Amino acid sequence: MGFLDRFFRRETPRKSAKERLQLVLIHDRADISPGTMELIRKDLIKVISNYMIISEEGIEMDLERDGRSVALVASIPVLEVKRKRSREGDK
Amino acid sequence: METRIIVVTSGKGGVGKTTVTANLSARLAMEGFKVVAIDADIGLRNLDVVMGLENRIVFNMIDVIEGACKLPQALVRDKRVDNLYLLPAAQTRTKDAVTSDQMKELCDSLRGEFDFVFVDSPAGIESGFRNAAAGADEALVVATPEVSSVRDADRIIGLLESFGKTSINLIVNRVRPEMVRSGKMLGVSDVMEILAIDLIGIVPEDDSVVVSTNKGEPLAMTDVSPAARAFEKIAGRIMGKDIPLRDIDDLEEKGFLVNFRKLFGRRGGRS
Numbered sequence: 344m345g346f347l348d349r350f351f352r353r354e355t356p357r358k359s360a361k362e363r364l365q366l367v368l369i370h371d372r373a374d375i376s377p378g379t380m381e382l383i384r385k386d387l388i389k390v391i392s393n394y395m396i397i398s399e400e401g402i403e404m405d406l407e408r409d410g411r412s413v414a415l416v417a418s419i420p421v422l423e424v425k426r427k428r429s430r431e432g433d434k
Numbered sequence: 435m436e437t438r439i440i441v442v443t444s445g446k447g448g449v450g451k452t453t454v455t456a457n458l459s460a461r462l463a464m465e466g467f468k469v470v471a472i473d474a475d476i477g478l479r480n481l482d483v484v485m486g487l488e489n490r491i492v493f494n495m496i497d498v499i500e501g502a503c504k505l506p507q508a509l510v511r512d513k514r515v516d517n518l519y520l521l522p523a524a525q526t527r528t529k530d531a532v533t534s535d536q537m538k539e540l541c542d543s544l545r546g547e548f549d550f551v552f553v554d555s556p557a558g559i560e561s562g563f564r565n566a567a568a569g570a571d572e573a574l575v576v577a578t579p580e581v582s583s584v585r586d587a588d589r590i591i592g593l594l595e596s597f598g599k600t601s602i603n604l605i606v607n608r609v610r611p612e613m614v615r616s617g618k619m620l621g622v623s624d625v626m627e628i629l630a631i632d633l634i635g636i637v638p639e640d641d642s643v644v645v646s647t648n649k650g651e652p653l654a655m656t657d658v659s660p661a662a663r664a665f666e667k668i669a670g671r672i673m674g675k676d677i678p679l680r681d682i683d684d685l686e687e688k689g690f691l692v693n694f695r696k697l698f699g700r701r702g703g704r705s
């Protein structure tokens with residue numbers, strides 16, 4: 344099976360073990376649950392919306408590994424930068 | 435030489451901590467070092483039977499800590515190998531019988547007396563593990579190439595780092611090269627990539643480990659099996675010898691070519 348799996352780049356048990364581990368360890372290491380991630384995401388949107396108009400649907404936010412440490416990486420598409428920074432007038 | 439105190443730990447149980455402790459202790463004693471192996475698995479002692487010294491225990495570690503005997507009285511000397519000693523765990527006590535400070539004190543009292551002190555840690559991340567790690571300068575983390583073992587090892591490494599341990603090395607145990615090659619199992623390179631710590635050795639799955647445990651005779655003492663050779667290499671690396679980790683490639687030649695060779699019944703170039 345090894346040969347054909349590799350030849351057709353099929354998902355082997357070895358590969359899925361590795362991928363599942365990498366995913367679960369990111370959350371273990373950061374000690375952040377998916378629920379907390381969602382809260383961070385909402386708060387990020389709130390804060391950044393004070394300064395720019397952003398596409399909420401286009402936000403990509405993830406924990407990524409870097410050796411033994413974990414980084415929070417967010418990509419937030421900006422639609423428009425607000426001319427004047429005003430905390431009141433953004434609604 | 436300055437005494438080196440090394441905790442052998444893993445998080446998960448049954449991955450080979452006791453096997454590694456017994457074999458590395460025996461091997462280093464055979465190299466001429468004075469070695470003591472401490473069983474820190476209080477209430478579930480096993481290092482004594484794996485080393486084959488269970489019949490000669492009089493006192494144990496808790497007796498020493500509580501002052502019921504002097505340290506030398508509790509040490510069981512191995513008659514087969516010079517300079518090899520066991521400090522057994524208490525079997526009828528619980529892990530709460532000692533504190534981290536007492537363990538640290540015990541370990542420190544061995545400084546100057548021995549070249550190597552190995553501490554066989556119990557499974558888990560609670561007090562038993564913390565006590566075992568308390569007095570150690572270095573850690574050997576044992577993991578098997580399985581999802582649950584690697585996950586627990588990662589947790590243990592994080593804890594060891596938070597205790598301020600800087601010398602942490604990985605041993606991957608029970609590696610089955612055939613299964614790795616056929617994509618059924620995690621390989622050593624996968625485990626290393628995931629855990630991102632230094633690898634000090636690879637021990638293959640080997641029936642002779644079971645046989646030696648049954649006889650109570652560490653492999654290092656008699657055998658020339660693949661696992662015995664693996665322990666010899668790890669002991670060498672601990673001594674500071676530059677023994678390349680060539681086995682990674684040997685165990686896990688990857689890719690098309692190897693599979694192609696296998697199809698035609700030929701093996702890779704190295705042996």
Ligand SMILES: Nc1ncnc2c1ncn2[C@@H]1O[C@H](COP(=O)(O)OP(=O)(O)O)[C@@H](O)[C@H]1O
Nearest residue numbers: 447448449450451452453608638639640643644
């Ligand atoms: N490389 C190996 N090959 C075959 N069996 C092994 C190997 N390493 C450990 N074992 C077996 O696995 C079991 C658990 O090992 P042990 O050292 O007691 O683990 P731990 O101390 O981590 O609980 C034992 O029965 C042992 O003989």
Ligand SMILES: [Mg+2]
Nearest residue numbers: 451452475480
């Ligand atoms: Mg054990």
